[in-house]
Amino acid sequence: MATNQGPVYALCDVNSFYVACERLFRPDLRDKPVVVLSNNDGCAIAMCSFSKSLGIKIGTPYFEIKSLLKRHNIEWFSSNYGLYGDISQRFNWVLQQFTDKVSPYSVDESFLLFEGFNGDLDEHCLKLKNTVWEWLSLPICVGLGPTKTLAKVANHYAKKHKQSTHGVVNLCSTRNRQWALENLAVENIWGVGRRLSRKLKLQGIFTAWDLHNCDYKTLQRMFSVNMERTILELRGQPCLSFNEQPKPKQSILNSRSFGTAISSRSDLKEALSYHATRCCEKLRKQSSLANSIQFFLHTRDGNHPQVTLSLTEPSDDTSLFLQAIELGLKRVYDSSQTYKKAGVMLLGLEPSKGYQSDIFDQTRQRPELMESLDSINAKFGQDAIKFGSLGFDKRWAMRANARSPHYTSRWGDIVSVS
DNA sequence: TCTGGGGTCCTAGGACCC
DNA sequence: TCTGGGGTCCTAGGACCC
Numbered sequence: 322m323a324t325n326q327g328p329v330y331a332l333c334d335v336n337s338f339y340v341a342c343e344r345l346f347r348p349d350l351r352d353k354p355v356v357v358l359s360n361n362d363g364c365a366i367a368m369c370s371f372s373k374s375l376g377i378k379i380g381t382p383y384f385e386i387k388s389l390l391k392r393h394n395i396e397w398f399s400s401n402y403g404l405y406g407d408i409s410q411r412f413n414w415v416l417q418q419f420t421d422k423v424s425p426y427s428v429d430e431s432f433l434l435f436e437g438f439n440g441d442l443d444e445h446c447l448k449l450k451n452t453v454w455e456w457l458s459l460p461i462c463v464g465l466g467p468t469k470t471l472a473k474v475a476n477h478y479a480k481k482h483k484q485s486t487h488g489v490v491n492l493c494s495t496r497n498r499q500w501a502l503e504n505l506a507v508e509n510i511w512g513v514g515r516r517l518s519r520k521l522k523l524q525g526i527f528t529a530w531d532l533h534n535c536d537y538k539t540l541q542r543m544f545s546v547n548m549e550r551t552i553l554e555l556r557g558q559p560c561l562s563f564n565e566q567p568k569p570k571q572s573i574l575n576s577r578s579f580g581t582a583i584s585s586r587s588d589l590k591e592a593l594s595y596h597a598t599r600c601c602e603k604l605r606k607q608s609s610l611a612n613s614i615q616f617f618l619h620t621r622d623g624n625h626p627q628v629t630l631s632l633t634e635p636s637d638d639t640s641l642f643l644q645a646i647e648l649g650l651k652r653v654y655d656s657s658q659t660y661k662k663a664g665v666m667l668l669g670l671e672p673s674k675g676y677q678s679d680i681f682d683q684t685r686q687r688p689e690l691m692e693s694l695d696s697i698n699a700k701f702g703q704d705a706i707k708f709g710s711l712g713f714d715k716r717w718a719m720r721a722n723a724r725s726p727h728y729t730s731r732w733g734d735i736v737s738v739s
Numbered sequence: 740t741c742t743g744g745g746g747t748c749c750t751a752g753g754a755c756c757c
Numbered sequence: 758t759c760t761g762g763g764g765t766c767c768t769a770g771g772a773c774c775c
Binding site: 358359360361362363364366380381382383384385400402545546547570571572573574575576577578664719 | 740741742743744745746747748749750
């Protein structure tokens with residue numbers, strides 16, 4: 322039995338998370354191949370191992386795999402982010418039963434922190450893994466290490482050798498670490514993407530072990546402080562902090578490609594108003610105000626006109642942002658263009674608590690109105706009440722031809738057992 | 740013909756000031 | 758008419774992540 326010195330990070334991630342979510346309420350799919358498509362049913366973003374073995378990768382366009390899906394009788398789904406978000410919360414709740422230090426990193430993975438853990442940590446994590454399976458039917462892998470980057474490396478091996486490792490790999494002892502790093506290509510290190518790995522290879526750095534042995538000061542000058550941190554983390558020296566409380570977002574974005582390209586100004590206004598409405602909801606949910614709004618359009622011929630407008634004072638009132646859009650659209654709208662995509666971003670965020678508004682301008686702050694709007698929509702569904710500029714047509718709405726039911730968030734979609 | 744969306748952080752370069 | 762350099766702030770763009 323090993324007593325661990327120093328803090329240990331564990332990375333728990335769900336294998337093919339979206340596929341696992343789709344299978345959750347469809348036990349008949351447990352052993353059937355499944356693929357999940359991106360927004361607009363544009364490309365594959367999650368797939369089971371069988372589909373992977375056929376050569377379907379993340380980002381493969383739907384039209385390229387359409388016949389393959391049919392031929393192999395693969396079930397495919399449009400993405401259902403409402404469902405995935407909900408299952409993600411349940412996943413984190415289970416993790417919290419095993420340590421009080423849980424830091425969600427993305428929808429399908431979370432870091433855990435163990436400090437002064439007494440006992441067999443590997444055994445503890447194996448139990449965690451089995452519990453997530455028993456309670457939620459989610460298959461997960463766990464990687465342990467003295468830094469987040471090494472926990473990521475460990476997780477990589479846990480996933481790669483699920484059978485022999487039982488899905489749990491620990492790189493806390495230096496014994497296995499050299500082997501693990503020697504056999505990990507530099508592009509598979511967390512924080513080293515395609516561009517950086519190409520540059521590193523030009524320097525003769527091919528594996529994680531090569532990078533581990535580099536002079537970090539030299540690499541810091543050649544690349545950036547991030548590279549320096551990665552090297553130190555690979556050596557077991559923590560540089561990345563553990564954030565228990567997710568920080569409020571510094572910017573909020575909502576954007577979509579259109580299901581079909583549009584060119585009318587009223588359609589564009591509707592789409593932008595829709596995105597601004599969603600942004601403002603997120604803004605109020607994290608109790609922030611924004612002082613400016615930016616929106617962008619993508620035209621069919623590859624231009625990206627964009628406008629940024631500032632408010633006279635920070636606000637979370639949807640109507641002010643809708644007015645700004647109306648104003649900005651006048652500037653950039655070109656009736657001869659065809660548009661493929663639109664998006665809205667809120668910038669200059671600050672906490673709404675404690676904000677002192679201009680005493681001469683209080684008519685523009687209507688928190689009660691926004692609160693009522695949010696609570697009515699929470700009860701009766703998105704856009705039960707909305708501003709007129711959102712319109713009714715949604716000619717621009719995205720494609721989602723095979724979305725699964727909202728099993729966990731819509732009364733009408735709850736599974737019934739007969 | 741048809742290829743997603745939402746974030747973060749870092750750096751370089753320009754504007755401005757003293 | 759000639760002439761310096763350092764600091765700060767902002768923005769755009771690049772790179773990364775899932």
